[in-house]
Amino acid sequence: MRVLAGLLCTVTLACTVKANVEKTVFRGPGDLLLPHVHPRLDALRLGSLSHAHPVLPTQLPAHFPSRAAPRGLESWYLLQRLEAARRYEVRICWPATQPTDFWLDTFTVRDVFDTPGLVKSLTQYSEHHQQFHLSESEHYEPAQSATAQSVLLLRIQAAASYYSTNRTLMEHPEPVDVDITNAPVLDPFLLNILPQSLAPFAAYFTVVAIGAWFLSGYIFHWIDSVASEPLLKPHSD
Numbered sequence: 001m002r003v004l005a006g007l008l009c010t011v012t013l014a015c016t017v018k019a020n021v022e023k024t025v026f027r028g029p030g031d032l033l034l035p036h037v038h039p040r041l042d043a044l045r046l047g048s049l050s051h052a053h054p055v056l057p058t059q060l061p062a063h064f065p066s067r068a069a070p071r072g073l074e075s076w077y078l079l080q081r082l083e084a085a086r087r088y089e090v091r092i093c094w095p096a097t098q099p100t101d102f103w104l105d106t107f108t109v110r111d112v113f114d115t116p117g118l119v120k121s122l123t124q125y126s127e128h129h130q131q132f133h134l135s136e137s138e139h140y141e142p143a144q145s146a147t148a149q150s151v152l153l154l155r156i157q158a159a160a161s162y163y164s165t166n167r168t169l170m171e172h173p174e175p176v177d178v179d180i181t182n183a184p185v186l187d188p189f190l191l192n193i194l195p196q197s198l199a200p201f202a203a204y205f206t207v208v209a210i211g212a213w214f215l216s217g218y219i220f221h222w223i224d225s226v227a228s229e230p231l232l233k234p235h236s237d
């Protein structure tokens with residue numbers, strides 16, 4: 001009984017910890033000259049992540065899912081100075097005491113400005129953010145550089161996922177404390193040829209294959225020695 005309780009506890013704990021990280025993997029797009037393509041981007045004053053500032057501690061507004069917004073509130077960030085074609089992973093971590101569902105999506109600047117729904121969400125966020133949420137901890141880096149660079153826009157959707165009898169809280173959930181990080185995905189195997197997700201299987205099959213090779217050699221020698229052994233003792237019947 002105790003063991004079962006312990007096991008259940010471990011399983012629940014593992015799930016809770018897992019629920020506190022959400023991530024998305026993407027590749028850096030081709031370089032683009034921002035001021036030429038979208039002078040408006042800089043005016044949005046989005047918080048940004050780059051290799052010089054890979055971690056962004058901030059507070060994200062969340063809302064309970066509604067029919068109009070089943071994924072709660074949307075926030076936007078700029079992923080700057082990426083390397084074209086390199087794989088990256090954006091993660092969001094938040095405390096278990098603030099149960100929230102997150103969805104992360106990356107879009108190219110062109111995709112966003114060509115899709116009315118995304119432009120609307122982005123400008124709404126920017127206006128609201130500049131009025132109420134521009135915190136000191138958020139790193140702001142002007143995109144107005146003359147050199148071309150690889151950039152993406154990150155959309156985070158946050159829906160509160162708890163229930164409270166407090167009506168104020170149900171209508172206006174508290175903002176969630178999060179850490180947003182962006183880091184290159186390191187592929188140590190075979191110069192990026194083998195996807196990282198397959199690496200454990202590759203290692204497993206290599207070990208099994210080597211084991212099988214030695215085992216078959218051992219069995220062969222054993223059969224060989226048994227076969228060549230003279231029968232010293234005749235059968236009793």
Ligand SMILES: *[C@@H]1O[C@H](CO)[C@@H](O)[C@H](O)[C@H]1NC(C)=O
Pocket residue numbers: 166167168169
């Ligand atoms: C309801 O939640 C709000 C916001 O967190 C808080 O200020 C208020 O004291 C709470 N009310 C009750 C009755 O607990």
